Amino acid sequence: MSHPVPVLAxxxxxxxPAAAARQAPPEARVDxxxxxxxEPVLSAARRDxxxxxxxxxxxxxxxxKGVAPERIRVVVQEMAxxxxxxxxxxxxxxxxxxxxxxxxxxxxxxxxxxxxxxxxAMAVRQGIPLDxxxxxxxxxxxxxxxxxxxPLVVLTEIVRRGVDVPQAEALMGTVVANRVPAHVAAQLPxxxxxxxxxxxxxxxxxxxxxxxxxxxxxxxxxxxxxxxx
Amino acid sequence: MSPARKxxxxxxxxxxxxxxxxxxxxxxxxxxxxxxxxxxxxREGRPAWRxxxxxxxxxxxxxxxxxxxxxxGAAAALVLWAAPWSGGPAQPGEGPAQAGAGTAQVVxxxxxxxxxxxxxxxxxxxxxxxxxGVPLDDARGNGVWMVDLPLxxxxxxxxxxxxxxxxxxxxxxxxxxxxxxxRQNSVVIVTQGA
Amino acid sequence: MTEASDEALVRRARGGDAEAYGLLVERYQGRMLxxxxxxxxxxxxxxxxxxEGFVRGFRNLGRCGDPSRFDGWLxxxxxxxxxxxxxxxxxxxxxxxxxxxxxxxxxxxxxxxRAEGEWTRERVREALDGLPADQxxxxxxxxxxxxxxxxxxxxxxxxxxxxxxxxxxGRDALRVALAPCFEEEVE
Numbered sequence: 001m002s003h004p005v006p007v008l009a010x011x012x013x014x015x016x017p018a019a020a021a022r023q024a025p026p027e028a029r030v031d032x033x034x035x036x037x038x039e040p041v042l043s044a045a046r047r048d049x050x051x052x053x054x055x056x057x058x059x060x061x062x063x064x065k066g067v068a069p070e071r072i073r074v075v076v077q078e079m080a081x082x083x084x085x086x087x088x089x090x091x092x093x094x095x096x097x098x099x100x101x102x103x104x105x106x107x108x109x110x111x112x113x114x115x116x117x118x119x120x121a122m123a124v125r126q127g128i129p130l131d132x133x134x135x136x137x138x139x140x141x142x143x144x145x146x147x148x149x150x151p152l153v154v155l156t157e158i159v160r161r162g163v164d165v166p167q168a169e170a171l172m173g174t175v176v177a178n179r180v181p182a183h184v185a186a187q188l189p190x191x192x193x194x195x196x197x198x199x200x201x202x203x204x205x206x207x208x209x210x211x212x213x214x215x216x217x218x219x220x221x222x223x224x225x226x227x228x229x
Numbered sequence: 230m231s232p233a234r235k236x237x238x239x240x241x242x243x244x245x246x247x248x249x250x251x252x253x254x255x256x257x258x259x260x261x262x263x264x265x266x267x268x269x270x271x272r273e274g275r276p277a278w279r280x281x282x283x284x285x286x287x288x289x290x291x292x293x294x295x296x297x298x299x300x301x302g303a304a305a306a307l308v309l310w311a312a313p314w315s316g317g318p319a320q321p322g323e324g325p326a327q328a329g330a331g332t333a334q335v336v337x338x339x340x341x342x343x344x345x346x347x348x349x350x351x352x353x354x355x356x357x358x359x360x361x362g363v364p365l366d367d368a369r370g371n372g373v374w375m376v377d378l379p380l381x382x383x384x385x386x387x388x389x390x391x392x393x394x395x396x397x398x399x400x401x402x403x404x405x406x407x408x409x410x411x412r413q414n415s416v417v418i419v420t421q422g423a
Numbered sequence: 424m425t426e427a428s429d430e431a432l433v434r435r436a437r438g439g440d441a442e443a444y445g446l447l448v449e450r451y452q453g454r455m456l457x458x459x460x461x462x463x464x465x466x467x468x469x470x471x472x473x474x475e476g477f478v479r480g481f482r483n484l485g486r487c488g489d490p491s492r493f494d495g496w497l498x499x500x501x502x503x504x505x506x507x508x509x510x511x512x513x514x515x516x517x518x519x520x521x522x523x524x525x526x527x528x529x530x531x532x533x534x535x536x537r538a539e540g541e542w543t544r545e546r547v548r549e550a551l552d553g554l555p556a557d558q559x560x561x562x563x564x565x566x567x568x569x570x571x572x573x574x575x576x577x578x579x580x581x582x583x584x585x586x587x588x589x590x591x592x593g594r595d596a597l598r599v600a601l602a603p604c605f606e607e608e609v610e
Contacts, residue, residue: 029357057354060359061354063358065408065412067410071410182382186420193465197466241598241605245566248597249566250567256453262470371507
């Protein structure tokens with residue numbers, strides 16, 4: 001089966017970012033008062049190598065939405081604080097994991113990518129325990145940079161849909177350890193929505209989604225629901 | 230056709246019918262559905278010339294991009310060409326590379342339904358939250374606004390701006406998150422397919 | 424007291440009697456919502472689309488040529504809306520092709536478990552989700568809505584032979600996608 005894409009739509013779509021790029025730089029859309037308020041926060045974040053693009057984006061967003069400079073500063077500061085604490089925790093967890101693997105030899109800890117720090121901070125902010133995030137981080141195979149961004153978002157989403165944290169964490173740990181491609185993992189929340197809409201309880205709905213996507217099952221979980229007779 | 234083959238065909242047909250019957254949805258409407266319909270009928274169900282006067286009224290978003298019973302729940306921003314891990318057949322010559330002219334971008338469709346809107350723009354962190362970010366097109370004039378946008382793989386927050394004024398999250402998005410400013414942003418996960 | 428006929432209600436509604444149209448909405452809301460669900464729409468989406476169908480129906484009541492066949496006319500409006508929505512939501516990933524089925528036997532429940540029940544229903548829904556929309560529409564209208572080929576042809580604008588071809592292709596695809604559900608019956 002083919003996936004036809006209207007040529008016109010594609011031409012149009014590829015022209016759009018180009019058109020946007022011709023416009024004034026985004027900084028020009030933000031009042032000087034906003035920059036004055038947020039610059040100290042951004043400078044500190046830059047020095048600390050936090051995901052600066054995400055913080056700047058929040059500034060642009062606040063300005064576009066007409067938010068008062070002080071409120072933007074507070075929100076950006078909170079984000080930076082979240083990023084810092086989660087990034088440090090990931091670094092610590094990574095160092096321990098690497099140290100374990102190399103039996104004490106000094107191995108540089110894998111640095112979390114900016115997208116991973118943002119996703120981890122968002123997960124924690126939305127109620128995922130930091131420990132669960134760190135276990136997921138440790139489950140990551142070595143040398144796959146940036147691989148945790150989508151799994152973390154998916155973990156957050158499936159917990160938000162009512163799946164309990166241990167079940168969601170076990171599944172996403174398996175997903176990460178088995179290097180399930182991001183485009184497959186990303187289908188989990190939608191699959192879950194489908195089963196939830198049919199009235200299936202969250203845990204079973206997740207099992208159904210796992211089967212439908214043919215994902216590897218976490219160890220210890222029953223490989224298929226048995227009908228009650 | 231031999232009698233045995235005919236019997237097989239009949240059995241297959243009966244089995245197919247039974248399988249389809251097993252997913253029959255109940256003929257049921259949620260409480261208040263008819264009342265909601267009639268509220269709209271009274272408000273909008275007027276002749277075209279009368280409705281033209283309503284053009285400037287506040288737009289109303291309606292969920293359309295749906296989710297199948299098992300698939301794709303409420304994916305509003307549909308990441309095209311996603312295929313299951315275990316695999317549909319390869320699609321040579323198709324896919325994101327075509328859209329991105331050699332880049333790894335993925336064409337992502339955004340849809341917003343606003344029958345009474347004069348314009349809808351998509352904005353988000355992929356365009357530094359420019360309110361004029363990406364205009365959606367209501368090609369058929371039926372209030373279904375759409376744009377296909379090539380994006381790098383990643384996780385993005387976004388929103389729609391209706392008539393240059395009203396911010397709205399995407400009711401079809403896989404997720405809505407608190408934006409910290411008292412509104413909601415939508416989230417899209419852009420991934421490259423197999 | 425006998426229920427007012429569709430024809431009487433349509434005529435009253437055409438005269439501006441919204442209450443009469445409300446009775447028609449109550450009469451057909453369940454069927455229309457079920458049809459949208461059969462076409463794969465989640466409940467909230469089904470409600471929005473069916474609601475839109477009723478609103479358009481009211482606006483265009485003057486064009487309902489035969490008020491005694493209001494149900495078919497309304498069905499056609501809703502059908503068109505669903506079809507447009509299917510087109511807009513784009514393609515969905517197809518999960519169950521033969522290759523996939525061949526690769527996952529270890530994860531399948533035993534024959535007695537897959538005979539009926541939720542596992543089977545999930546497979547059927549997935550198989551339907553994997554069909555092109557026109558084939559799904561034809562199968563749903565034939566098997567679940569009990570419509571004839573000529574009615575399907577009239578509603579969808581496809582010729583009767585095109586409808587038959589969609590039905591054939593849809594059946595063939597379902598037989599492949601649902602092979603494990605046929606085994607114990609057919610073999």
